[in-house]
Amino acid sequence: DAKTTQPPSMDCAEGRAANLPCNHSTISGNEYVYWYRQIHSQGPQYIIHGLKNNETNEMASLIITEDRKSSTLILPHATLRDTAVYYCIVRVGSGDNQGGKLIFGQGTELSVKP
Amino acid sequence: GAGVSQSPSNKVTEKGKDVELRCDPISGHTALYWYRQSLGQGLEFLIYFQGNSAPDKSGLPSDRFSAERTGGSVSTLTIQRTQQEDSAVYLCASSFRRLAGGQRDTQYFGPGTRLTVL
Numbered sequence: 001d002a003k004t005t006q007p008p009s010m011d012c013a014e015g016r017a018a019n020l021p022c023n024h025s026t027i028s029g030n031e032y033v034y035w036y037r038q039i040h041s042q043g044p045q046y047i048i049h050g051l052k053n054n055e056t057n058e059m060a061s062l063i064i065t066e067d068r069k070s071s072t073l074i075l076p077h078a079t080l081r082d083t084a085v086y087y088c089i090v091r092v093g094s095g096d097n098q099g100g101k102l103i104f105g106q107g108t109e110l111s112v113k114p
Numbered sequence: 115g116a117g118v119s120q121s122p123s124n125k126v127t128e129k130g131k132d133v134e135l136r137c138d139p140i141s142g143h144t145a146l147y148w149y150r151q152s153l154g155q156g157l158e159f160l161i162y163f164q165g166n167s168a169p170d171k172s173g174l175p176s177d178r179f180s181a182e183r184t185g186g187s188v189s190t191l192t193i194q195r196t197q198q199e200d201s202a203v204y205l206c207a208s209s210f211r212r213l214a215g216g217q218r219d220t221q222y223f224g225p226g227t228r229l230t231v232l
Contacts, residue, residue, distance in 0.1 A: 043205050043223035100219055104157040
């Protein structure tokens with residue numbers, strides 16, 4: 001079972017920041033938070049991941065709370081092309097004995113509106 | 115560079131037939147994963163290959179499903195005696211996975227093969 005909970009859907013106005021929350025209250029010390037998104041009829045696309053520090057790349061920012069029990073993915077200026085299902089995934093890093101497989105939950109369906 | 119490619123993009127078959135789905139991972143990636151996504155469902159893990167290690171088959175739903183990875187590169191997922199419940203999008207992902215540690219094991223997905231069993 002997925003170790004994360006996310007709201008099923010969210011709306012965001014084009015050009016505004018989209019803040020997608022994720023709860024992972026049972027996260028372990030060696031587990032990372034990964035975010036993927038899936039645009040309709042495409043394969044999932046990697047966005048960002050982090051362990052405990054906040055992370056930023058060209059796509060998004062990831063804010064992880066100090067207790068690591070929740071995180072927020074931020075798309076700073078959402079566009080219509082950001083409409084997708086966003087998945088928050090908790091997984092063990094390299095060197096684990098679980099094979100690194102991703103356990104997807106239901107994700108958050110983000111609709112960016114003009 | 116080239117991403118993960120999958121073929122065919124769509125496959126329609128009749129119940130009871132066997133099908134083969136192909137995945138070409140990103141060059142140099144050592145790990146390869148198969149997932150499937152049924153209509154209205156999330157993505158579920160099927161099988162994982164890492165180098166020369168024995169594959170992790172824990173996600174295969176039945177013995178009608180099998181996969182192989184030849185030469186550490188291309189992989190084929192085979193479904194024998196297909197059933198209507200096998201209809202789904204089958205997704206392949208690859209990563210540069212180092213068992214000794216490190217973070218270069220982000221999985222990159224292909225576009226998927228949409229399988230329809232009539």
